[in-house]
Amino acid sequence: MAMAVMGDLSVISSQVIGKNPGFDFKNGVFGSSVSPPRVHLSGGRKLKLKVKIGVQAVMQVGLEESKVLEGSLGFDVVSERELREKGFLGMRKTKLVCTIGPACCSLEDLEELALGGMNVARLNMCHNSREWHMDVIRKIKKLNEEKGFCVSVMIDTEGCQRVVDHGAPSSLKAEDGSIWFFTPENFEGSRPFTVQANFEGFSEGIKVGDGLVIDGGMATFEVVEKIGTDLRCKCTDPGLLLPRAKLSFWRDGKLVEENYELPTLSAKYRLTWGIRIHHPAYSKDQESSFLRASCLASMMSGDHLKDWADIGFGVSEGVDFIAMSFVKDADAVKHLKNYLSTKSSKSIKVLAKIESLESLQKLEEIVEASDGIMVARGDLGVEIPLEHIPTVQEKITTVCRQLNKPVIIASQLLESMIEYPTPTRAEVADVSEAVRQYADALMLSGESAIGSFGQKALSVLRMTSSRMEIWGREESRQRCLHHRQLGTSLADQIAEQICNCAVEMANNLGVDAIFVYTKHGQMASYLSRNRPNPPIFAFTNENSTRMALNLQWGVTPLLVDLSDDMEANIKETIDLAKAKGMVKQGDSVLVVSDVIPTRATPTVYQSIQVKTID
Ligand SMILES: Nc1ncnc2c1ncn2[C@@H]1O[C@H](COP(=O)(O)OP(=O)(O)OP(=O)(O)O)[C@@H](O)[C@H]1O
Numbered sequence: 001m002a003m004a005v006m007g008d009l010s011v012i013s014s015q016v017i018g019k020n021p022g023f024d025f026k027n028g029v030f031g032s033s034v035s036p037p038r039v040h041l042s043g044g045r046k047l048k049l050k051v052k053i054g055v056q057a058v059m060q061v062g063l064e065e066s067k068v069l070e071g072s073l074g075f076d077v078v079s080e081r082e083l084r085e086k087g088f089l090g091m092r093k094t095k096l097v098c099t100i101g102p103a104c105c106s107l108e109d110l111e112e113l114a115l116g117g118m119n120v121a122r123l124n125m126c127h128n129s130r131e132w133h134m135d136v137i138r139k140i141k142k143l144n145e146e147k148g149f150c151v152s153v154m155i156d157t158e159g160c161q162r163v164v165d166h167g168a169p170s171s172l173k174a175e176d177g178s179i180w181f182f183t184p185e186n187f188e189g190s191r192p193f194t195v196q197a198n199f200e201g202f203s204e205g206i207k208v209g210d211g212l213v214i215d216g217g218m219a220t221f222e223v224v225e226k227i228g229t230d231l232r233c234k235c236t237d238p239g240l241l242l243p244r245a246k247l248s249f250w251r252d253g254k255l256v257e258e259n260y261e262l263p264t265l266s267a268k269y270r271l272t273w274g275i276r277i278h279h280p281a282y283s284k285d286q287e288s289s290f291l292r293a294s295c296l297a298s299m300m301s302g303d304h305l306k307d308w309a310d311i312g313f314g315v316s317e318g319v320d321f322i323a324m325s326f327v328k329d330a331d332a333v334k335h336l337k338n339y340l341s342t343k344s345s346k347s348i349k350v351l352a353k354i355e356s357l358e359s360l361q362k363l364e365e366i367v368e369a370s371d372g373i374m375v376a377r378g379d380l381g382v383e384i385p386l387e388h389i390p391t392v393q394e395k396i397t398t399v400c401r402q403l404n405k406p407v408i409i410a411s412q413l414l415e416s417m418i419e420y421p422t423p424t425r426a427e428v429a430d431v432s433e434a435v436r437q438y439a440d441a442l443m444l445s446g447e448s449a450i451g452s453f454g455q456k457a458l459s460v461l462r463m464t465s466s467r468m469e470i471w472g473r474e475e476s477r478q479r480c481l482h483h484r485q486l487g488t489s490l491a492d493q494i495a496e497q498i499c500n501c502a503v504e505m506a507n508n509l510g511v512d513a514i515f516v517y518t519k520h521g522q523m524a525s526y527l528s529r530n531r532p533n534p535p536i537f538a539f540t541n542e543n544s545t546r547m548a549l550n551l552q553w554g555v556t557p558l559l560v561d562l563s564d565d566m567e568a569n570i571k572e573t574i575d576l577a578k579a580k581g582m583v584k585q586g587d588s589v590l591v592v593s594d595v596i597p598t599r600a601t602p603t604v605y606q607s608i609q610v611k612t613i614d
C-alpha cells in the first residue's frame, strides 16, 4: 500500500486550506486531525459549504429554544434544565446509576435523586422483599409520569453468591490467631466463633493450609483442619467480619477455582412457594403469572427459582434492565434474552455483570451477547488481586467501546461517603479515571442505599464527571491536534502532520518497525515525538544527523548512502536490513520518506508506505 503527497508547494498550500476548515492561521494550529486519507489533497469549496450548513443547524436550535423545549421532544425535566442552564456543551454525558435502599426509598428521596441526575435506579434483589421493590418501582414510574423525569429501572439478580454470615446483626472482629469454624450447616441466630456458608460443598477440594479470604482481604484465615464439611480456621490477618461477607479460597497465591460448580442464576428457595407475592396491587392472575414464568424458566434452566421469580417479577413490573449476576459465559445471557423474547419483553435490556475470573476469561463473548456490562468491582475484588482491578476495568471498558456496548463502573466509587459527607481525594480520582476511560455510567451502591449522604454522593459523581468531561474534551482536542504545531513553513507543517498520521497508522496497524529516510533528522524527530509503539529506524547519509538522532526517543539512526531515487533507497535499505537480519520475511514496515527539493528534483515528495517484507 502506498500513499503519496506530491506536487509543487503552491498547489499544496491552497489544498490544505480547503481541507482543514479548523486551521487557525494566526496561531498556526489545526482544529481537527489530519488523518492519512485527508493527505490526498483536492479542492475545498464544497467542504467549506458543508461546514457552514452545520453551524446553521446548531444556531437554529438556539433560536427556537422555547419551542423545542415545550415538550415536543419528550425532554425530561432534568436534561431540559441542564440544557437551559449550561448549553449543549455543558450537558453531562456520563450516566449515573443509584442503588435504592432503605436510606432513599421514599417518594421525596427518589424525587431528589432524580433531580440530582439519577438516570437509572438499581434494585438489588438480594435485599429486602419483592413487595418493597415493587413499591419503589411504582414510585419511580409515578415520578416519571407526573413530574416529567426519565429514570429507568434496573433489577439486579442475586445470582449464586458465595457468602458467609456469622448470624449476628453487626460486624464481628476476628482477632489475630483466633480459631473460627466455617460450616455449611443452616442454623438460626449465631454461635460463638462460627460462620455459616450459604452454599453446600463450599469446602470441597479445600485443603489444610489454604487461605480463606473474607471480602477480598477484610480478614484472612488459614485452614488448619477439615472436620467433615466444616473448616477449622486460624485468623492470620485480623479484621472485621460483616454480615453477608464474600468469601474466596487461595492456594500458592492463586484463587482456588472450581471447587464447586455454581449456576449463574440463584437456586435459592428452590421448590419453595415462598416466592408468592401477596400484595393488594397484584391480581390473582398477575401472581400466578409470576409463578408460571418462574416455573417455566426454572424448567428451562435447571431450577434457579429465586432469580427466575425475580426476573418474572421484573417483566411484570416492566423494568428496563436486568443485571445478571455471576455470568459465566455468553449462553447464560442468551438464555435470558431468549426467555425475555418469549415473554414479549425483548425491550428489556440484559446487562451482564463481570465479577468472576470465569467471566473475565470469556469477556468478549459475554460482551457480544449482552446489551451492556457492569464492572462489578465488589465481587471482582474477591476473585482477583486488588491491584489488578484498575487494568481489568480499563480492559473491560475498552472491549465494551470496541463492541459498542454500554458499560457501568460499579462499587466503592465513593465508599467513605456511606459515613462521611465528603469523599476522599482518592475516591474522586477513581471516579475521574472511570470518566476519563469514557465509561458510560457510574454507579452508587451503599452510598445511596444505606448511606447518610446519598444525595451528596450523587452530586459528587455529577460534578466530578462534568469536570472530567470538559477536561477530556480539551485533552482529546489536543490529541486531535496531536501536538502543538511546530513547523513554521507550510512544507514543515505538512511533514509534521505526515509524521503524526504515520505514527497513528503504525500503532493501529501494529507494524513491526518504522523506517524513515531523512537528511537532517527532522522527520525522524517528528516521528519520535509521537512516541510510537514500534522502533524508528532513521536512514541518513549525514553523519552529524546520525549522531544527533542518538538522543531521540525510540530512534535508531543508520548511516547509508542515499541517492535522489527514493524508491531505490527504500528497496536497497530494506534488502540490506533483510540481509543483516534486522527484518525478516513477513515483518511489516511503515516507511516514511522525505526528500528535500533540489534543483534536480524540484517537487516535494513525501510518502507513507506500508511494506511487508517478502
Ligand atoms: N433493597 C435494600 N434493602 C436493604 N438494604 C439494601 C437494599 N439494597 C441495598 N442495601 C444495602 O446496601 C448495601 C449496598 O448495596 P449493594 O446492592 O450495592 O451491595 P451488595 O449487596 O454488596 O451487592 P451485590 O450483592 O450485588 O454484590 C448492601 O450491603 C445492603 O446492606
Ligand SMILES: CC(=O)C(=O)O
Pocket: 353, 355, 375, 376, 377, 378, 379, 380, 410, 411, 445
Ligand atoms: C455491584 C456488584 O454486584 C459488585 O460490585 O459485586
